Amino acid sequence: MAFLVAGTLRVAAHMADAQDSLARKGTYSLRAPRAALTICSPEVPDSTVAILEATLQALGFHSCQRREASAQGFLGELARFREQLDAQGGPVSCALVALVAPREQLRRPQLLVRELSRCEALQGHPKILLLLSSAPRAAPEPGAFLTGLRELCGRCPHWSLLQLLTEVFGLASRESCRASYCPVLRSSLRGTLFLQEAGLWDQEEGSPGAQYDLSGARAALILAVLRERPGAQRDVEALRGLCESLGFQTVLRTDPTAQDFQEELAQFRERLHTCRGPVGCVLVALMAHGGPRGQLLGADGEEVQSEALVRRLSRCRALRGCPKIFLLQACRGGHRDAGMGPAVSPRFWRWLRPSPPTPSHADVLQICADAPGGPTPESLDLADVLRVYAATEGYVAYRGERGSDFIQTLVEVVRAYPGEDLLELLAEVSRQVCALDVLGPDCSEPRKACPEVRSSLRRRLCLSRAGVAAPGCANSGSPLTHSRPVGRGASPSDLVQVSNPQPDAGS
CATH class of the missing domain: 3.40.50 (Rossmann fold)
Known part of the structure; x- marks a missing residue:
């Protein structure tokens, strides 16, 4: 006993x-x-x-x-x-x-x-x-x-670990004599992590001062396959509205083929080269069915590699030194995560209230201090890059009639706190997404999804519209904005909970 x-x-x-x-x-x-x-x-x-x-x-x-x-x-x-x-x-x-x-x-x-x-x-x-x-x-x-x-x-004992690492990344890359050096972190943290006790109490001391200068033009590209992806239209509308509210001139292309993904990105890159003034920040959202090798499926069913698209834009000379944000709403494999909870004998359940399960790959932070040739080969061209995936590697990303948890939660959180450090906001997005249970179309048991962040940012990134300069790109009256009509979306508050979600997996 x-x-x-x-x-x-x-x-x-x-x-x-x-x-x-x-x-x-x-x-x-x-x-x-x-x-x-x-x-x-x-x-x-x-x-x-x-x-x-x-x-x-x-x-x-x-x-x-x-x-x-x-x-x-x-x-x-x-x-x-x-x-x-x-x-x-x-x-x-x-x-x-x-x-x-x-x-x-x-x-x-x-x-x-x-x-x-x-x-x-x-x-x-x-x-x-x-x-x-x-x-x-x-x-x-x-x-x-x-x-x-x-x-x-x-x-700076009051800084969070992500803030410390971002600052160290900047110092290390500036002091390095090798042009290929670029540290990177990979995170599925669901919250802010202070390793110093002072971090919980000394918030009045302020945050890191080294921020990206976002006073130049802001440009966004949204490439979304809507065909056979119910709810994707809601994501497009929510994300487009967020980008425009933050001062991004937005290019929207729906139902691109695999070739269109490449051509639209090339045209977007060319427009950035013709900007009369500096570019402050770019955001690219890629939404489609996906697969375990990083491939995206165009509307024609053909494959394009998402990492190739990221590298192609990141090497744009006009973007050297400015932050480049990539959002990827797509499956990265076929695994479905039931989550992990404490191992408890069934006889205990009547007395103990179990804590909710967390995704199997949540709460992990990898720090690659010398990335070239290592686990995630990078170059200086890929510095200042923030990639945010709707799911961890190998797992399904879910989407329902009212949109995806990932995009809808991200829009809601950034709208609420646009002046906060984006890395910390993404941890809050992960916390909210990881707390949700989803029921996929081919299973009756609840499943979990966990976003993943990869960052080589070297400064603090805040997307607040304060200080946004008037865009100044050549060759148009509205140079970076065109779209096909995609219909009306719902407000973010209506879209947090997904019903009848479908995986964004390729065939």
């Missing part, structure tokens, strides 16, 4: 902590213990490990395990770390795993992410994976990146 009572109380405490992990209106609670693990390949210098451990302490991880392993042993070491956390019998408020190895050994981080996400003690809590290349010519050297992060933590 004592064992049963102890087990029940332990599960109840776990549930209460999971329910409270985002109780501060989208801010993670870090009241439970934290855990950190460093896995280094044998050739990593001790000096680099020492700097890493000092940085982890500055971030609030006061004790850190250190293990040495070859690339083949990384997954096994992480599995042992996960088992150790689960064996403690209580929740862990945050876990950070740092991998330091030659660049070629860091190519498959998703296997490690899946292993860490299996940890029951971390369900509903942030999981951070830091990838550092130990290559002799890494740009910058791992120690330089870590030192910058540690010093910034000391000066």
Whole structure:
């Protein structure tokens, strides 16, 4: 009996902590213990490990395990770390795993992410994976990146982790002598993460001052397949209205073929080149059925690669140094996520109110400090890029008659707080989307969707219309605006809950 009572109380405490992990209106609670693990390949210098451990302490991880392993042993070491956390019998408020190895050994981080996400003690809590290349010519050297992060933590303890990383990305890329250097983060966080205790109380100290200058022209391109995608029209209208309210001149093309996707993007890029003044910001929304290899299906059923479109526009000379936002409402595979909840014996359900499940890949932050040639090859041309996906890699993105949860929630949140940091707003979008249950057309059980953010932004990005200059592009009276009629949409407040959702998957 004592064992049963102890087990029940332990599960109840776990549930209460999971329910409270985002109780501060989208801010993670870090009241439970934290855990950190460093896995280094044998050739990593001790000096680099020492700097890493000092940085982890500055971030609030006061004790850190250190293990040495070859690339083949990384997954096994992480599995042992996960088992150790689960064996403690209580929740862990945050876990950070740092991998330091030659660049070629860091190519498959998703296997490690899946292993860490299996940890029951971390369900509903942030999981951070830091990838550092130990290559002799890494740009910058791992120690330089870590030192910058540690010093910034000391000066600005009230900044969130995403704000700290954005600032460090900017400092690192400006100081790097290699033109190909571009750090990047990949996030499914559902809230703001302050690793310093001061972050919860010292908000009056202000936010990062380094912001993108959005006083130049703003341009948006919306390419949306409406055919056989019920509700897509609602998304188009909601997003178009948001863009125009924020001062973006908007190009809208509905039902593009695969060739049209490429041609419209090329024409959009050419218009940007002919602008008389500087371009402040661009936004591109791609909405279509999708597939597991990043392909989008045009209205003709032919495929076009979304990543190729992103790279093509990102390399536009007129956009060097300005933020480029890509929104992708499309499936990225066929997996349907039932979500994860605490493991509880059925006999306990009558006494305990279970916490709602969270998507399996939520609450993860990957930081690639030396991206070229590594897990997500980037170049300076792809700096200042923000990609936002409606679903994590390999999973279905849902859409219903009243639109998609992702687009409708994003529009509602940005309309409400246009002057806030967009990265933080996207975490709030993820929180709201992840809280919803959807019923797909081919299953009777509730399913979950989890947006994913990839960012190489180097400054704070706020889309407030304040300070927007009059657009100044050549060759027209209304140079960046044309569309086919798509009908009226509904207000954002009508569109948050999806009914009878359909997956945006390709055939």
